[in-house]
Amino acid sequence: MSHTVTNVILAGLGGQGVIKASDILADAAVRAGFDVKKAEVHGMSQRGGSVTSDIRFGVKVLSPMIPRGEADFLVVLAPSEVEVTRPLLRPGGVLLAPDFVPEGELINKRSLNVALLGALSAYLDIPERIFLDAVRAALAERLHAANEQAFQQGRARAATSGAAALGKRQ
Amino acid sequence: MEKRLLSGDEAVALAARDTGIALGTGYPGTPSTEILEAFGALGGSAQWAPNEKVALEVGLGAAFGGGRALVTMKHVGLNVAADPLFTAAYTGVTGALVVVTADDPGMASSQNEQDNRRYAIAAGLPMLSPADPQEAYDYFFRAVELSERWSLPVLFRMTTRVCHSKALVTSRATPMTPRAPSFVRDIPGRVMVPAFARPAHRKLRAKLADMAAFGETSDLHTVTEGSRDLGIVTDGVCALHAAEASPGASFFKIGLVHPLPIERLRTFAAGVKRCQVIEEGDPVIADALRAAGIAVESKPEMFRFGELDVGRVRRILARDLSTEPPLPKGKPPELCAACPYHPVFAALRKLDCIVAGDIGCYTLGVMEPYRALDTCVAMGASIGVGLGLRHVLPADQARRVVSIIGDSTFIHSGVSGLMEMVYNPPKLGHVIIVLDNGITAMTGQQEHPGTGRTLEHEATGKISIEGLARAMGIDTTIIDPFANPAGFATLLAEKLAAPLLSLIVARRPCVLAAADIRGWEKAAEATRAAQACAGAACGAVPEDA
Numbered sequence: 162m163s164h165t166v167t168n169v170i171l172a173g174l175g176g177q178g179v180i181k182a183s184d185i186l187a188d189a190a191v192r193a194g195f196d197v198k199k200a201e202v203h204g205m206s207q208r209g210g211s212v213t214s215d216i217r218f219g220v221k222v223l224s225p226m227i228p229r230g231e232a233d234f235l236v237v238l239a240p241s242e243v244e245v246t247r248p249l250l251r252p253g254g255v256l257l258a259p260d261f262v263p264e265g266e267l268i269n270k271r272s273l274n275v276a277l278l279g280a281l282s283a284y285l286d287i288p289e290r291i292f293l294d295a296v297r298a299a300l301a302e303r304l305h306a307a308n309e310q311a312f313q314q315g316r317a318r319a320a321t322s323g324a325a326a327l328g329k330r331q
Numbered sequence: 332m333e334k335r336l337l338s339g340d341e342a343v344a345l346a347a348r349d350t351g352i353a354l355g356t357g358y359p360g361t362p363s364t365e366i367l368e369a370f371g372a373l374g375g376s377a378q379w380a381p382n383e384k385v386a387l388e389v390g391l392g393a394a395f396g397g398g399r400a401l402v403t404m405k406h407v408g409l410n411v412a413a414d415p416l417f418t419a420a421y422t423g424v425t426g427a428l429v430v431v432t433a434d435d436p437g438m439a440s441s442q443n444e445q446d447n448r449r450y451a452i453a454a455g456l457p458m459l460s461p462a463d464p465q466e467a468y469d470y471f472f473r474a475v476e477l478s479e480r481w482s483l484p485v486l487f488r489m490t491t492r493v494c495h496s497k498a499l500v501t502s503r504a505t506p507m508t509p510r511a512p513s514f515v516r517d518i519p520g521r522v523m524v525p526a527f528a529r530p531a532h533r534k535l536r537a538k539l540a541d542m543a544a545f546g547e548t549s550d551l552h553t554v555t556e557g558s559r560d561l562g563i564v565t566d567g568v569c570a571l572h573a574a575e576a577s578p579g580a581s582f583f584k585i586g587l588v589h590p591l592p593i594e595r596l597r598t599f600a601a602g603v604k605r606c607q608v609i610e611e612g613d614p615v616i617a618d619a620l621r622a623a624g625i626a627v628e629s630k631p632e633m634f635r636f637g638e639l640d641v642g643r644v645r646r647i648l649a650r651d652l653s654t655e656p657p658l659p660k661g662k663p664p665e666l667c668a669a670c671p672y673h674p675v676f677a678a679l680r681k682l683d684c685i686v687a688g689d690i691g692c693y694t695l696g697v698m699e700p701y702r703a704l705d706t707c708v709a710m711g712a713s714i715g716v717g718l719g720l721r722h723v724l725p726a727d728q729a730r731r732v733v734s735i736i737g738d739s740t741f742i743h744s745g746v747s748g749l750m751e752m753v754y755n756p757p758k759l760g761h762v763i764i765v766l767d768n769g770i771t772a773m774t775g776q777q778e779h780p781g782t783g784r785t786l787e788h789e790a791t792g793k794i795s796i797e798g799l800a801r802a803m804g805i806d807t808t809i810i811d812p813f814a815n816p817a818g819f820a821t822l823l824a825e826k827l828a829a830p831l832l833s834l835i836v837a838r839r840p841c842v843l844a845a846a847d848i849r850g851w852e853k854a855a856e857a858t859r860a861a862q863a864c865a866g867a868a869c870g871a872v873p874e875d876a
Contacts, residue, residue: 174662175664187336187497188336191334191336191499196499197336197497197498197499198463198496198497198498199336199496199497199498200492200495200496200497201495202439202440202491202495208664208665208666208667208692208695209662209664209665209667210661210662210663210664210665211659211661211662211663213661222498223571223572223574223575224568224571224572224574224575224640224641225463225492225496225497225498225568225571226492226496226572226640226641228575228640228641228642228645229640229642229656230642241662242661242662245659245660245661246659246661248656248659249659
């Protein structure tokens with residue numbers, strides 16, 4: 162099963178836009194024609210606690226939760242959450258930590274979630290155009306420019322780091 | 332039909348619309364809250380009740396009247412609604428009544444992890460158990476059909492991962508035809524005095540026997556032929572974990588968890604070498620099968636605790652009893668930095684109070700730096716527990732006991748605690764603090780009767796917390812603790828020192844909801860003004876006349 166499903170975990174703290182980013186990723190995967198499931202625990206997310214969201218997509222997804230230690234990608238928005246969530250990643254999986262896209266390069270610091278999605282997008286079999294459609298669909302129009310820029314910045318960084326080519330899944 | 336990415340809660344809301352639910356009601360509670368919000372947003376008639384018992388009674392009345400009703404709550408809410416539920420099983424319904432219970436195995440956001448499949452057995456009601464949002468949508472239609480066919484309330488058991496997971500959902504092109512409510516008198520059927528209740532109980536058991544026979548052939552259960560070495564009996568989201576953990580096994584996926592299709596399960600178990608039950612929470616299915624003399628393996632006791640996932644199912648199948656790796660320990664939630672309750676907890680700490688707490692954001696007062704909460708048990712329990720402590724503790728401790736309760740929780744079940752306080756006052760009096768932030772904050776800012784706005788934030792009747800307390804003769808003070816922290820601490824110290832029954836309303840809007848509340852209130856005010864104007868024009872008697 163696992164060879165046909167892509168497992169992504171997004172992690173951070175309440176208020177950082179983890180859930181929003183996971184909604185965008187799930188929507189992009191749907192638009193790209195995949196079966197998609199997404200799981201997270203709500204309720205405490207607005208009180209500053211840890212938040213993680215599991216997104217799984219492929220031809221057919223069964224459980225909504227990623228088996229522990231089997232995430233292909235771990236995208237973390239808060240430095241404090243990197244070590245906490247690392248055990249969720251499979252050996253050889255890709256970690257995208259918050260410093261992957263320097264905050265100073267973003268028009269709006271709050272776009273870090275979308276910037277890291279941009280970086281992630283370079284690894285995934287989802288066309289960039291579809292990803293950007295999902296970003297725009299999820300955000301108010303006044304936020305489009307800053308977030309498209311953030312997305313592109315993340316994507317460019319992943320491309321130049323060369324890791325994306327290695328991590329690309331067939 | 333177009334496929335849409337929906338949470339289980341949203342799928343139920345969509346199904347409620349598509350099955351012609353005439354009324355949806357409930358009380359907010361994670362993970363069930365979004366059902367009624369989404370149903371309202373889809374144009375359904377959705378409302379919050381003061382508590383789950385009232386919600387169930389309103390739903391029952393709607394179903395007595397021939398309508399289709401939906402009632403939603405979290406698992407512990409069904410404890411509150413259990414009284415009407417058990418007898419509603421005897422009366423049955425004329426329309427349809429679907430009661431959603433959203434269980435929280437693993438306690439992501441709850442005070443216990445009770446398994447509400449037990450309620451189906453105890454009350455003698457059918458229960459459906461969907462695995463994912465698509466099944467939540469499809470099974471909801473079946474729940475309405477079962478409810479109308481057997482004239483019984485139907486329990487709809489979801490869990491956190493069914494409610495809050497999102498998946499693609501295809502909705503039906505043709506909705507069910509709505510019913511036309513109309514009252515038909517049925518005194519022996521609905522007036523549960525003993526003479527009518529005795530035959531009603533027999534009738535219920537006969538319905539259940541009939542429904543069990545239906546289950547023996549129903550497509551609510553799916554059998555997947557696989558390996559003869561391993562057969563897995565499962566329900567709900569566990570079916571998905573199990574299918575992923577052991578794709579080659581034979582499966583019996585139970586859709587109707589009560590009454591169980593015992594004979595079909597007997598045949599299934601007999602056809603495999605090892606028959607393993609994979610279920611979250613209590614061994615409800617395994618116990619029922621073993622009681623029927625069917626040889627099945629139940630999960631080891633260690634898997635009664637917490638939710639299951641693919642990894643834990645693999646362990647169960649491998650009979651691996653080794654210690655599980657701890658879950659990642661992230662940052663726990665805490666009171667918002669600008670929460671108006673900070674000065675309250677600071678004062679409670681400073682005065683070394685013994686704090687009987689309650690359910691809501693303010694339960695987080697137990698965290699550092701305050702650690703200012705000594706009990707938290709159930710909705711509304713702060714008042715009774717505080718009074719009990721006051722009654723038995725020595726004077727130097729008794730006079731430090733305070734009950735703290737939020738506005739929504741106070742409306743839910745704190746009011747009866749006030750009556751107890753007035754009727755059985757402790758010798759040294761008592762102090763209740765109502766933390767009134769103007770919203771049901773913990774579950775994501777829902778309205779309640781104390782806000783004077785409906786589920787959809789429109790103007791309606793408003794319950795005054797201080798008005799209720801004063802009507803009972805309780806010394807009542809209103810203060811903004813955030814604007815006046817020192818004043819709050821002084822006030823609390825004064826009230827603790829006096830042998831009185833007092834209630835302090837600590838009032839300031841939730842920092843997360845304040846802007847929304849201002850907007851809703853502005854619109855609500857405009858509506859109220861327009862209504863008052865129309866009332867005057869038509870010569871209606873003013874309210875204060």
